[in-house]
Amino acid sequence: xxxxxxxxxxLRVGVAIGAALAAIGLGIWAAQGFDSSTALGNYTxxxxxxxxxxxxxxxxxxxxxxxxxxxxxxxxxxSLVYFFAEKDxxxxxxxxxxxxMLLFALFSGRIA
Amino acid sequence: MVLEIFLVSILAGLVGALFGLGGGxxxxxxxxxxxxxxxxxxxxxxxxxxxxTSSASAATYVNDHLTNLxxxxxxxxxxxxxxITGAFLAGFFQGPNQAILFILFGAILIYGSAVMxxxxxxxxxxxxxxxxxxxxxxxxxxxxxxxxxxxxxxxVSRAPHxxxxxxxxxxxxxxxxxxxxxxxxxxxxxxxxxxxxxASATSNFMIGVTAAASASVYFLRGQVNFLxxxxxxxxxxxxxxxxxxxxxxxxxxxxxxxxxxLLLAIAADMILQGVTRYR
Numbered sequence: 001x002x003x004x005x006x007x008x009x010x011l012r013v014g015v016a017i018g019a020a021l022a023a024i025g026l027g028i029w030a031a032q033g034f035d036s037s038t039a040l041g042n043y044t045x046x047x048x049x050x051x052x053x054x055x056x057x058x059x060x061x062x063x064x065x066x067x068x069x070x071x072x073x074x075x076x077x078x079s080l081v082y083f084f085a086e087k088d089x090x091x092x093x094x095x096x097x098x099x100x101m102l103l104f105a106l107f108s109g110r111i112a
Numbered sequence: 113m114v115l116e117i118f119l120v121s122i123l124a125g126l127v128g129a130l131f132g133l134g135g136g137x138x139x140x141x142x143x144x145x146x147x148x149x150x151x152x153x154x155x156x157x158x159x160x161x162x163x164x165t166s167s168a169s170a171a172t173y174v175n176d177h178l179t180n181l182x183x184x185x186x187x188x189x190x191x192x193x194x195x196i197t198g199a200f201l202a203g204f205f206q207g208p209n210q211a212i213l214f215i216l217f218g219a220i221l222i223y224g225s226a227v228m229x230x231x232x233x234x235x236x237x238x239x240x241x242x243x244x245x246x247x248x249x250x251x252x253x254x255x256x257x258x259x260x261x262x263x264x265x266x267x268v269s270r271a272p273h274x275x276x277x278x279x280x281x282x283x284x285x286x287x288x289x290x291x292x293x294x295x296x297x298x299x300x301x302x303x304x305x306x307x308x309x310x311a312s313a314t315s316n317f318m319i320g321v322t323a324a325a326s327a328s329v330y331f332l333r334g335q336v337n338f339l340x341x342x343x344x345x346x347x348x349x350x351x352x353x354x355x356x357x358x359x360x361x362x363x364x365x366x367x368x369x370x371x372x373x374l375l376l377a378i379a380a381d382m383i384l385q386g387v388t389r390y391r
Binding site for chain 2: 003004009011014015018019022026036039040041043058061062064065069070071075076090094098101102104
């Protein structure tokens with residue numbers, strides 16, 4: 001496994017899916033005559049997925065945003081796996097610290 | 113409105129990708145001043161677009177071996193810890209305190225810009241060898257520059273200093289809402305002697321992580337509007353693909369010069385914001 005190639009691949013796939021969902025959602029929203037009454041008000045993952053599956057324009061865009069926000073986090077996880085496989089203890093430590101802080105920030109909401 | 117946002121986001125993606133900045137400096141003023149979007153919603157949408165710009169351009173730069181992955185991951189310890197610290201300090205840096213911080217950092221950025229302008233004839237004076245920590249962590253890098261055809265090898269010097277400054281960059285970006293790249297790129301270039309193209313690419317790679325954490329908070333608070341975010345995401349991805357192409361064809365010294373000028377403009381804006389807030 002090559003670190004450069006796998007990181008680049010993960011980033012590219014995440015951005016492509018996110019932007020594609022945003023474009024599809026925007027397209028549906030325009031096709032429905034720019035009707036904002038169908039916009040989701042509740043942002044739980046379950047709600048977003050359920051709305052996206054029914055073809056709700058805002059649900060599809062929000063799903064794209066969730067995929068996009070998850071992309072850098074997935075990149076860090078992937079790097080951790082790589083350094084583990086390479087038995088590179090120093091960088092396993094560095095990546096693990098970054099991931100731990102990132103998860104703390106994500107779940108505690110303590111970041112600007 | 114959607115079309116305007118789309119067009120401006122192409123420019124933001126281009127500038128963000130080329131200079132390692134993310135692009136919030138263009139999107140936030142545009143949304144608030146031109147479109148009349150409330151600040152919180154503008155920041156929420158902008159953060160999502162920064163994640164998109166960073167990820168899209170980093171995918172290309174990582175593939176081109178322009179990004180120094182190890183250096184980026186090492187410095188992320190500083191930026192992420194700084195962003196968390198900044199969130200805890202936010203209560204103290206309100207009103208006049210925040211205004212003073214704006215002016216102080218504006219002044220520091222003017223200094224950074226002046227140093228970059230003074231050294232505009234030559235990309236970072238190369239460090240002759242990796243020192244202590246940089247050598248232990250194998251931070252040295254090399255990249256092929258398609259513009260000059262030269263394979264540039266460089267050593268990273270003063271890694272602990274740059275880590276410390278990354279921590280400060282994280283705190284400042286949390287307190288002032290200014291992307292960390294503004295501080296990150298000159299720090300890597302001037303303190304650690306990383307060539308400007310590698311510094312910009314590495315900064316782009318790093319800012320996605322902190323922007324994603326911040327974006328998730330705005331998202332969960334319901335401050336990411338899909339009608340703003342959708343055209344932004346699509347636009348910045350298009351802009352970033354132009355920006356990464358320009359990075360390939362632009363000589364490093366031109367990027368350095370443009371960055372220094374951009375830095376000066378941002379510094380002036382920060383000082384102005386500080387002065388207006390202090391009143």
